[in-house]
Amino acid sequence: MITIERKVGRLVEIRVVGQPEMKQFGRVIALANEVGPDSKVVVLVDVRKAIGMTPEYVEKLGLMIRSSAQRVAQAVVVRGGGGLVKDAASAKVARVAGPVAQRFVDGPEDALAALSPVVDAAELARARRFLEEGE
Numbered sequence: 001m002i003t004i005e006r007k008v009g010r011l012v013e014i015r016v017v018g019q020p021e022m023k024q025f026g027r028v029i030a031l032a033n034e035v036g037p038d039s040k041v042v043v044l045v046d047v048r049k050a051i052g053m054t055p056e057y058v059e060k061l062g063l064m065i066r067s068s069a070q071r072v073a074q075a076v077v078v079r080g081g082g083g084l085v086k087d088a089a090s091a092k093v094a095r096v097a098g099p100v101a102q103r104f105v106d107g108p109e110d111a112l113a114a115l116s117p118v119v120d121a122a123e124l125a126r127a128r129r130f131l132e133e134g135e
Helices: 022-035 055-067 083-097 108-115 121-133
Strands: 002-008 011-018 041-050 072-078 102-105
Touching: 002 022, 002 121, 011 022, 011 121, 022 041, 041 108, 041 121, 072 108, 102 108, 108 121
Parallel strands: 011 041, 041 072, 072 102
Antiparallel strands: 002 011
16 A cells, blocks of 8 residues: 655655555656646655565666656655665665655654755654654
């Protein structure tokens, strides 16, 4: 399952639980259009409860990020799992995604620290609630 929502400002919240279908990621562009025709959004992706991060899935995730690069100011991905699998998946997504400013973090506090320079107070408060909801 995957949910993609924009509740406050430019913050797009993506939560992945289980194994999602990639076709839903086009919604990021639609949400950016809601903000304005040339606006860029900040994407917060919570994959702590995702499963099935196969090499093919990671490749698709990276391509999705790259395809929406012109509308994404920054992407912050809160990872799940551990060890080499987590690090290898992050490295591959980063390589495939290309020019999007992206941060891979291991927990909510790191995500909030990564977001704080690029979001306003209301967006940061919403990001905190979103991450708490995913625990």
